[in-house]
Amino acid sequence: YHMQVEEEDVQALLNCGDDHNIKDFDSFNFCPRTVPYRHMPCYVLKMFEDLNFIKRWRIKKNVLARFTLYVKKGYRDAPYHNWMHAFSVAHFAYLLIKNLRLVEEEHMTELQAFVFLVSCLCHDIDHRGTNNSFQTKCGTVLASLYSSEGSVMERHHLAQSMCILNTEGCNIFETLKGTLYSEALDLLRNNILATDLASHFRSVDDQREITRCYDKKNPSHRKLLHAMLMTCCDLNDQTKNWKVSKQTAEQIYDEFFSQGDLEKSMGTAPIEMMDREKASIPDLQVQFITNLVLPLFTNLAMVFPSVKSIVQIIERNREVWRIATAIFQKYSEKGMTGMDILLNAR
Numbered sequence: 626y627h628m629q630v631e632e633e634d635v636q637a638l639l640n641c642g643d644d645h646n647i648k649d650f651d652s653f654n655f656c657p658r659t660v661p662y663r664h665m666p667c668y669v670l671k672m673f674e675d676l677n678f679i680k681r682w683r684i685k686k687n688v689l690a691r692f693t694l695y696v697k698k699g700y701r702d703a704p705y706h707n708w709m710h711a712f713s714v715a716h717f718a719y720l721l722i723k724n725l726r727l728v729e730e731e732h733m734t735e736l737q738a739f740v741f742l743v744s745c746l747c748h749d750i751d752h753r754g755t756n757n758s759f760q761t762k763c764g765t766v767l768a769s770l771y772s773s774e775g776s777v778m779e780r781h782h783l784a785q786s787m788c789i790l791n792t793e794g795c796n797i798f799e800t801l802k803g804t805l806y807s808e809a810l811d812l813l814r815n816n817i818l819a820t821d822l823a824s825h826f827r828s829v830d831d832q833r834e835i836t837r838c839y840d841k842k843n844p845s846h847r848k849l850l851h852a853m854l855m856t857c858c859d860l861n862d863q864t865k866n867w868k869v870s871k872q873t874a875e876q877i878y879d880e881f882f883s884q885g886d887l888e889k890s891m892g893t894a895p896i897e898m899m900d901r902e903k904a905s906i907p908d909l910q911v912q913f914i915t916n917l918v919l920p921l922f923t924n925l926a927m928v929f930p931s932v933k934s935i936v937q938i939i940e941r942n943r944e945v946w947r948i949a950t951a952i953f954q955k956y957s958e959k960g961m962t963g964m965d966i967l968l969n970a971r
C-alpha cells in the first residue's frame with residue numbers, strides 16, 4: 626500500500642488520552658461532525674474501546690491506531706465523500722450497536738458488530754467525488770476493473786480496505802482465528818457492497834416484507850437487516866438537525882455539480898440532479914427523503930420501535946425542505962440560483 630503514515634502520528638494517537646469526554650457522545654442527538662477534525666481518530670479508538678471490541682478481539686492498540694490513520698489517509702478531500710463522512714457513518718454504527726443493543730438482543734454476533742463498525746469506517750475509501758455511472762460513462766480505470774460486476778466504487782473501497790489490512794502493522798483482524806478471519810472478510814465485503822444505492826433499491830421490497838414479521842434467527846432476514854443498517858449509517862446526516870442536513874446537501878450538490886461540469890466538458894449531458902443549471906436542490910431533497918430515507922428508517926422502526934423518534938426528525942427536515950421549495954420557486958423567478966437561495970435560507 627503506497628500511502629505512508631508516520632510512526633510519531635501513531636504514537637500521538639495512542640497517547641490522545643481520554644481527556645475527550647464529550648457529553649451525549651453515545652446519544653442519537655449527538656452530531657459527530659461537531660467533533661474537532663484533529664480529534665476524530667481519537668474518537669474512533671474511543672468507540673472501539675467503549676464497545677469492548679479491543680478486549681473481546683484482543684486488538685493491539687498500536688495496530689488499531691495505525692489502521693485508523695491509514696483509513697483516514699485513504700480518504701480524499703472531496704466536498705462530501707471525505708474522512709468526516711466516514712467518521713460520521715462509523716459513529717452512527719456505534720450509536721446503533723449501543724442504543725439498539727444489537728448484540729445483547731442477538732441481532733448481531735459480536736463479530737458482526739465489530740466488522741459492522743470497521744465496514745462503516747472503510748466504506749467510501751478513496752472516493753473521487755464521482756458516482757458509479759460516471760466511472761462507466763467515462764471508462765475510468767476503476768470501471769475497467771469492476772464494471773462487469775457492477776458497484777464499481779464499492780468494489781474499489783473494498784479493495785482499498787483489503788490493502789490496508791494487508792499493510793504491516795495494520796491488520797486489526799490478525800487475532801481472529803481460522804474461520805472467524807474469513808468470516809470477517811466476507812462480512813466486510815457484504816457490508817461495503819451493500820452501500821451501493823443500486824443494491825439497496827434491488828432489496829427494498831424484501832426489506833419491507835421482512836420488517837413486518839422480523840425473525841432474528843432467520844439468516845436471510847439478518848443479512849437484509851445488516852444491509853439496511855449500512856445504508857442507514859451512510860444516510861445518518863438525515864437523522865440530525867436541519868443545520869446538518871442543509872450543510873450535507875451543500876456538500877453533496879457541490880460534488881454532484883462538479884461531476885456535472887466535468888461531464889459537460891467531456892461533451893456528455895449530465896442528469897438533472899448533477900446539472901447546476903437545472904437542479905432544484907429543495908425539490909431533489911424532498912424526493913430523496915420521500916423515496917429513500919423515510920421508507921428505509923420507517924422499515925427499521927418496524928423492527929426497533931425506538932427508531933420512531935428518528936423518523937420524526939427526518940419528517941421535520943423534509944418539511945423544512947418543502948418550505949425551502951416554495952421560497953425557491955418564488956425567488957427562482959428572479960433568476961437566483963439554487964445555491965444562493967439555499968445559502969440564504971435560515
Ligand SMILES: COc1ccc(Cl)c(-c2nnc3c(C)nc4ccc(C(=O)NCC(C)C)cc4n23)c1
Pocket residue numbers: 820821822856859860873874877910913
Ligand atoms: C447510500 O449511498 C449513497 C451514495 C451516494 C450518496 Cl451522495 C448518498 C447520499 N447521502 N446523502 C444524500 C442526500 C442528502 N441526497 C442524495 C441525493 C441523491 C443521491 C443519489 O445518489 N441519487 C441517485 C440514486 C437515487 C439513483 C444521493 C444522495 N445522498 C448515499
Ligand SMILES: [Mg+2]
Pocket residue numbers: 748749778820821
Ligand atoms: Mg459509497
Ligand SMILES: [Zn+2]
Pocket residue numbers: 710714748749820859
Ligand atoms: Zn458513504
